[in-house]
Amino acid sequence: MNILFIEPSFPANQRQFVRALASIGAHVYGIGERPYEWLDDEVKGWLRGYQQIESVTNEGALEWAVRQAQEKFWVDRMETVIEAHTLPVAHVRERTGIPGISSSTAYLCRDKVAMKDVLRKAGLPTAASAGVSSLIESRDFARSVGYPVILKPRDAAGAAGTYRAENDAELEAVARACGLADGAPAAMEEFIEGHEGFYDTLTVDGHVAHDFISHYYPNVLEAMRTRWISPQIVSTNEVEAPRYGELREMGRRVIEALGITTAATHMEWFFGPKGLKFSEIGCRPPGVGQWDSYCAGNEFDLYREWALAVCHTRIEQRASRRYACGIIALRPDQDGNIAGYEGTDEVFGKYRDLIVGEHFPTPGTPTQGVEAGYMANAWLRVRHENFDALRGILNEIGERVQVRAY
Template sequence: MPNVAFVAPFYLPTTLRFLEAAAGLADVRLGVVTQEPIEKAPASLRQRITAYARVDDALSAEGIHVGLRQLASDLGSVDRLLGALEDLQVPLGELRDTLGLPGMGAEAARNFRDKSRMKDVLRAHGLPCARHALIRDEGEATAFSAETGFPLIVKPPAGSGARGTFRVETPAQLRAAVAMSRPSADRPTLIEEFVAGEEHSFDAVSIGGRLMWHSINHYLPSPLEVLREPWIQWCVLLPREVDSPRYDEIRRVAPPALDALGMDTGLSHMEWFHRPDGTVAISEVGARPPGAQFVTLISHAHDFDLYRAWARLMVFDDFDPPDRPYAAGAAYLRGQGRGPVRRVAGLEEIARELGPLCVEWRLPREGQAQSASYEGEGYIIVRHPETEVVEEALGRIITRVRVELATTS
C-alpha cells in the first residue's frame, strides 16, 4: 500500500477535486501538505486522509519538506509526491530528486516552467515555436522588436494562464509593457513574436516518457484576446473528431516536443497555434493538468473521471485510454462592468432551450465578488454526440446570458 503525499497549498475548488480523487484511490494511504487548517476541508475528505501537515509555505521545496517530515509519524516514508498546480512542479521535482522518489525531476520541470528555456529546448530540437528573447531593459526589447517587427508578446518567463501577458503593436506600447514588467538582470521578461492563427490545446497522458493518449480543444477566441477585451464572452470546444486529419501536424510535433522537454509520467497541457498556411507553432507546455475546467470538459466528453484517472496515473503509473463518445464545450460567464454581480439575465431562456445538453454549471450568484480570472464568474458545460450541436449551443449561451456587475461600463 503506497504512502502518497499530496501538496495542496490552498483548498481551491479545483484542487479539492484532485485531492478528493487521490483520497478515493483504493489501497493508498494519503497525507496532505497544506497552508490551510484541516477544518476547511470537507468532512468527507478529512475522513479519508491518513496524515495532515500544515506549513507556512507549501509552494517551496523547503516548506513542503517540512511538511513531509511532519507527516512521517502518521504516514511513514513517502512513496509518491504529487500536486496539480503549475507553481508546484519545480519544488516537487527538487524534492523527488532529493528523496529519490519516482516522477519528474527538477531539470525537466524547469524546462516546462521557464517559458524561455522551454522555447530554447524546442528550437534546439527543430520544433516550431515563436522566436523569443529574455530582455533585461527597454533597450534589449527595442532591439528585439527591430529584428522581428510587431506585433509582439511580453510576459513573465514563469507565467501561466496568460497572467501578466501583453500584446504590443507599437514602440509606445512596447515601452509601456516593459515599464509594467519592470525587467532586470535578476528578473528578466520574456518577449516573443506574435503567432497568428487558431489557438488550441493538446492535453496528453504520458507514462515513462511515452505518449499514451491525447485530447484537443479549440479556444474561441484565444485567452490573450479575452484578456485584452473584458466584454468578450468566450468558450472552449472539444470536438468529437479528435482524430481528424486537420490535427495530423500537431500529432506529429507534440510527441517529440514532450520528449525533448523531459515529460515523464503525468498529464501535460500544450497550447499551440494552427497557422493559416497549415503549419503549427507550439506556444507553451505545462507539465500538469490544464486549468479553466478543461479536466471537467475532457471528463464529460469521454464519459469518465479524468480527476480520478490522473490520481491513479500519478500513483500507479496506470491509465486506461477512454473512447470519446461526445463533443463537449464550456461557455465562460464573464461579468460586464465592475464590482459584485448585480444580476444574471437569460438563464431561464437557455434552460428551456438547452436544458438536456447542460451537464455541469457554476452559475454566478447575486452579490458574488468579481472574478480576478479571465474564466469569469461562472460557466456552463454542454455535451452532445455531434460537434456542431455543441458549438451552436455555446454560441447561444455566450450571446444570450449576460452577467451584469454593480457598475456597468
Template sequence: MTHDPRVLVIRPSKEREAALRTLARTGAEIVVADHPDNDLSGFADVQLPLPRVPTAFRTGTVGELEDRILAFHATRPFTAVMADFDYLLPLVGRINERAGLRGHTERSGLTCSNKRLQRAALDRAGVPQPRWTVCQDTGAARDFAKSAGWPVVVKPADRAASCAVSVVRDEAALERAVGAAFAESWERDVLVEEYLDGPEFSVEAIVAGGRVTTVAVTGKGIGGRTGVLKLDAEIPAPLDGQDRAAVERVAADAVLACGLLDGPAHTEVRLTADGPRIVEVNGRIGGVFISHMVRAVTGIDLYQAWYDVLHGRTPRLDVERRGFAVRRCVSEAAGLVEAVDVGAPSAELASRHLLTRCFVHPGDRLAPIENGNEMRAAVVAFAPDRAGALAAADALAANLVIRTAPGDGQEEI
C-alpha cells in the same frame, strides 16, 4: 509500492476539486499540504499545514516547505505527489527524487514551469516554436520587435496561466507591458516573443514511461480586450485528420524535450501558415474544467490516469467517443456586482448542461481583467453533436447575467 497508497496534494485549487474527488474514489489516503485556510482541506484524511505557499516562492523560503514535507514523509511515506500549479512542479520534482517516487523530476519541473528554460530546451530539440529572446528592459524588447515584427508577446518567464502576458501591437504599449511582466516575475525573468498567428489548440496527454498518449485535442478561443483572455473551448477540436496528426506530433515532441516521462501534459499549440508551433508545455492537467470536458467526451478521467501512472499502473486511455463538449467564459463584466442571475433553462438545455461556475459574488468590485488566468464565470455544455453543444453553450452563457450597479459605466454581460 510497498506502502498503502498515500497521496500528497500540494495546494489544491478550488477549480481542481475534481482531482480530490477522483483520489477519494481510489481509496488512497489524501494528505493536503497548504495553509489551513484552504477551502479544500476538508477532502484531506490528513492535513499538513504549511505557511502560505506563494509567499514562500516570492521570498525564497521554499526550502522550509520542502523540509516540512519530507519530515512528514519520513514517518508516513507518500506513494505519489500531485500538484496543479506550474510553479510547484520543481518542488514536486525534488520531493520525488529524494523520496524515490514517479512523476516530475526537478529538471522536468523546472523546464515545464520556466518559459525561458523551456524555450531553450525546445530549441535544442529542434521543436518548432516562436522566435524569442530574454528581455532585460524595454530597449531590448523594442529591438526584438523591430526585428521580428509587430505584434509581439511579452511575458514573465516564471509565472503561469497567462499572468501578466501581453500581446503588444505597437511601441506605445510596450513599456507598460514590459513593466507589468517584470513586476509579476518572481525572479525578474522576462521574455519577448514573436506573435504566432493562427488558431490555438491544446493537446491533453498522459505520459507513461516516456510514451506520450494523446487523449484529446481542444480547440481554444483566446483573445478579448487583452488578447490573452480565455474565451471558448471545444472538444474534440475542429481539425481535419492531417492537421490533428501534425498538432499531436509536435506536442509530443515538445513534452519529451521538456523531460517529462510520467504524468499529464497540457500543451498549447498554434497552427500557423508554416505548420504547428508550440506556445508552451504545461506539465499538468489543463485548467478551466478541461478535465470535465475530456471525461464527458472520451470517458477518460485524466486524474485517475495520472494517479495510475504515478503508482506504476497502466492507465486506461481507450477513448470512447461520446459527443462534443463546449465551454464559454465570461470575462468582460466589471464594476460593482449587485447580483448574479441564472435563468431557468428549458428541459432540453438542462439535459445538455455539464457545469456552471461563477467566480464573483454580490458586493465584489471588479476592475477590468488584465491577466489571462482571470474570468468572471464559465459554462460547459455537452451534446451528441457539435452544433447542439455549441448552441447549448451559447444559451447557457446567455442565461448567466452578472448585474453591476448603475453609475459604474458597465452594462450587463
C-alpha cells in the same frame, strides 16, 4: 501506496485529485498552506494525514514537512498539479529520494525561454523568442523580429502577465507594467498570427496514454481583455481525425524532448499562415476545470486514470470520444455586484439535457474583473455529439444570457 499530495484543497478542483487517489486505495497525506480545520469533511475523509506549512513554494518548509512524513512512513510518490508548485516539488523530491518528474524537466516546463531553446534545437516549430532583462534588450529583440511582439514572465502560467505590444511606445508601457523596465527578467516572443488551442495528455512512462484537443474562441489575449465577449473553450471529440495528426505528433515530440515521464501535460499551440507552431507546455493539467469537460465528453473519470498512472503507471479506461464539450464564460456588463441574470430560463428550458456544469453567483456577489479568467463569474459547461452544433449552441447562449451588475 503512500502518496504526499501538495495543497489538497485550493483551488477547488484539487479535491478531485485527492478523491481519485483515495478511490484506488492510496493512502493520501496532504501538505498545504491552510489550517486542517478549513478543509471540508469529504477531503478530510480522503486524507490519512495533513501537515500545514507557511508556503508550499518555500522549499525549506516543504522539505521539512516531507522529511517529517518520511520519519513516520515510507513515501512512494509526491505529486502536485499546480504550475507554480511543480519546480519546488521536483527539487524536494530529488533531495528526499522520491521518484517523479525531474527538476530539469520541471525547470524546462516553467522557463519559457529555456523551453523553446530546447525544442528549437530538437527541430520543433516554435516562435522566435529570447530572455530579456532591460527595455534596451526588449527593443533590440522587437527590431530583430518585427512588431507585434509578446512579453510575459519567464515562468508565466496561462495568460497571466502576458502583454502584446504593437510599437516602441506600447513596448515601453508594458515593460513598466511587468517590471521589465526595473530589471525584472521576462520572456519575449514574436507574435504568431492564427487560431489558438491546446493539446493535453496524460503521459505514462513517456508515452501518451490519453490525449485531448481544445480550441479557444477567441484567442486567449483577446478573451482576457474584452468584456463584451463571452469566450469559449471547446474540446473536440474528433481527436483521432487525420487533420489533427500533425498536432498530436508535435505533442509527442515535445514530451520526448523535455523528458516528461508520468504526468499530466498541457500544451498550447497556434495554427495560421506560418503553419502549426508550438507555444508552451506545462507539466500539469489545464486550468478552468477543463478536465471536467474531458470527463463529461468522454464518459469516464480522468482523475482516477491520473491516479492509476502516478501510482501504478497504468490506465484502465478508454476515452469514448462521444461528445464535444465546451465552457462559456458569461461576463457581467460592468464591475460591481451581481444584480441578476436575463435569458437563463430560456436557455435552461431549451438545453437542460446538454448542460453538464454551471455556476451563477447569487445576486449581491461582487464581480471579478475580465482578466480574472473564464470561471471568475458566471459560466456554463455544455456537451453535444456534434462539435459544430455545440459551437452554435454556445454562441446562442452567449447572445441570450446577460449578466447584469450594479
